[in-house]
Amino acid sequence: MIELPCPWCGPRNVSEFRHVGEATPRPDPATASPEEWRGYLYLRRNPSGWTEETWYHSAGCRRFFRLERDTASNRTQPPGVPS
Amino acid sequence: MSAEPGRNGATSGSANGLFSGLGKGLVNGLGRISARGGGAMRGSANGSPNGSANGSPRNGLARSARYSAFSLLRHELRGSAEWPRAWRTHELRDSYDVVIIGGGVHGLACAYYLAANHGITNVAVLDKGYLGGGGSGRNTAILRSNYLTPEGVRFYDRSLELYRNLAAELNFNVMFSRKGHLTLAHNDSSLRTMHWRAEVNKLQGVDSSVIDPDEIKKLVPYLDTSAATRYPILGALYHPPGGIIRHDAVNWGYARAADALGVHLHQQTEVIGIDTAKGQVTGVQLAGGRQIATGTVLNATAGWSTLISDMVGVRMPVQTFPLQAAVTEPVRPFLDTVVVSGTLHVYVSQTDRGELVFGASVDPFTSYSMRGSLDFVEGLAGHVLELMPALSKMRLLRQWAGLCDMTPDYSPIMGKTPVDGFYTDVGWGTYGFKAGPVSGETMAETIATGRPASLISAFGLDRFERGDLVGEKGAAAVGH
Numbered sequence: 001m002i003e004l005p006c007p008w009c010g011p012r013n014v015s016e017f018r019h020v021g022e023a024t025p026r027p028d029p030a031t032a033s034p035e036e037w038r039g040y041l042y043l044r045r046n047p048s049g050w051t052e053e054t055w056y057h058s059a060g061c062r063r064f065f066r067l068e069r070d071t072a073s074n075r076t077q078p079p080g081v082p083s
Numbered sequence: 084m085s086a087e088p089g090r091n092g093a094t095s096g097s098a099n100g101l102f103s104g105l106g107k108g109l110v111n112g113l114g115r116i117s118a119r120g121g122g123a124m125r126g127s128a129n130g131s132p133n134g135s136a137n138g139s140p141r142n143g144l145a146r147s148a149r150y151s152a153f154s155l156l157r158h159e160l161r162g163s164a165e166w167p168r169a170w171r172t173h174e175l176r177d178s179y180d181v182v183i184i185g186g187g188v189h190g191l192a193c194a195y196y197l198a199a200n201h202g203i204t205n206v207a208v209l210d211k212g213y214l215g216g217g218g219s220g221r222n223t224a225i226l227r228s229n230y231l232t233p234e235g236v237r238f239y240d241r242s243l244e245l246y247r248n249l250a251a252e253l254n255f256n257v258m259f260s261r262k263g264h265l266t267l268a269h270n271d272s273s274l275r276t277m278h279w280r281a282e283v284n285k286l287q288g289v290d291s292s293v294i295d296p297d298e299i300k301k302l303v304p305y306l307d308t309s310a311a312t313r314y315p316i317l318g319a320l321y322h323p324p325g326g327i328i329r330h331d332a333v334n335w336g337y338a339r340a341a342d343a344l345g346v347h348l349h350q351q352t353e354v355i356g357i358d359t360a361k362g363q364v365t366g367v368q369l370a371g372g373r374q375i376a377t378g379t380v381l382n383a384t385a386g387w388s389t390l391i392s393d394m395v396g397v398r399m400p401v402q403t404f405p406l407q408a409a410v411t412e413p414v415r416p417f418l419d420t421v422v423v424s425g426t427l428h429v430y431v432s433q434t435d436r437g438e439l440v441f442g443a444s445v446d447p448f449t450s451y452s453m454r455g456s457l458d459f460v461e462g463l464a465g466h467v468l469e470l471m472p473a474l475s476k477m478r479l480l481r482q483w484a485g486l487c488d489m490t491p492d493y494s495p496i497m498g499k500t501p502v503d504g505f506y507t508d509v510g511w512g513t514y515g516f517k518a519g520p521v522s523g524e525t526m527a528e529t530i531a532t533g534r535p536a537s538l539i540s541a542f543g544l545d546r547f548e549r550g551d552l553v554g555e556k557g558a559a560a561v562g563h
Binding site: 001014043048072074 | 400449
């Protein structure tokens, strides 16, 4: 079990959170090409190393936040400005 | 038999496995020898490395003595403790016709079928660790073909057919036990999916049917089929051809057979770059500075597959999740069916040695870390006891994790890519081991002919552009 630093609740067990996934900017549906939309839907960087993710504290404050995590070691960095 | 460490779940020591494998081989071997006559006993004196004396690459295992009842007896009478290594080590060549990245069951099977079916023997299998050290040695070794889509059912059924004949084909006892496979339904919606799967299976000629709790109780008396449980069992999809196999033996058998046909197996050989020129693969770069020239590269690296594809700029809709499993101490045989519950996220089988092997769904977040976690074991134990309360005194021996390359539709990504000569056999998620033989066979055909084999034409990378997904979540998310 790893701990995640929730910006509002502090460090909590990962079982309290839902992993939303890699932070992927959403293209404008009105102007996005099919390729851009496909990339938004399906493609992720899936790096072995540091990545920026969205998490949801479902069993706590029930807020979304951004987090940097090293996917190889599961170390985390305290989040920056919540979004 | 090589002394490759068997770091895996269902089996542990390679020495132990050697004996259990060959002990069973005694029985298989007798039948084979009588069928093939003296030809089965060509000794190691036969100098042809490809065993091509009789012109058939399938009988190319002449380099070292074939495993048989006689070879076991002869070994015992000589009193020699060591068996010869099952495959050789080679110097790296400067160029290969085909370079396969990933020495698991998919890569090894592809190498074997390239050599055996298509005569392409200038092939290298590269692995940054040891052969069968990734998902191929970490899975729970369950085989079945009762999938949800016609494409999936056809594909996995061909794999089961190859697995059935694998021991004879590879001259290596893979210990396939066709125990039958039960997928439990605990609610109406999963019962509906079971009926759906049963009908799709029957249409494809696969033996599958939905049975009621009384019939389940007859098959698995230790299951709590009463209505008083938290998740009462309403029925199950019963799939008699399913079963379990010894996954290390499958890896080693393919490695040995591929080696005998001239394929080079390079362990501890990490690929750090892939060279391309004008959209065509020209070679691979290895850690330590070596380069190999090749026009064809197969990515068969499962959980690490996006790291390899990134080297040629091919982006794939794959995310890497750990999947954990655990095994108990051995007990007397009492469970002769594979039991799977999607609702409870657990599957249970008993190995030939008596250990119970448990698996679950993937971890709830992406990671390349293969560490086990206590909350996994706690959840698993609770779910197992929900199904079989009598197991409460069983002790877990160990737990482990492997990496799963999950795709959005729970189907693999196989075939060509936008880069010429770069092939993928990835996206194997939690169901890759059972597809090993057919993936090897179809990828070998695809590489040899340059056209996707018909069985995998639905699994191309381009299906995500077309929005033509092959939704297998209903049969692949937890059901193994």
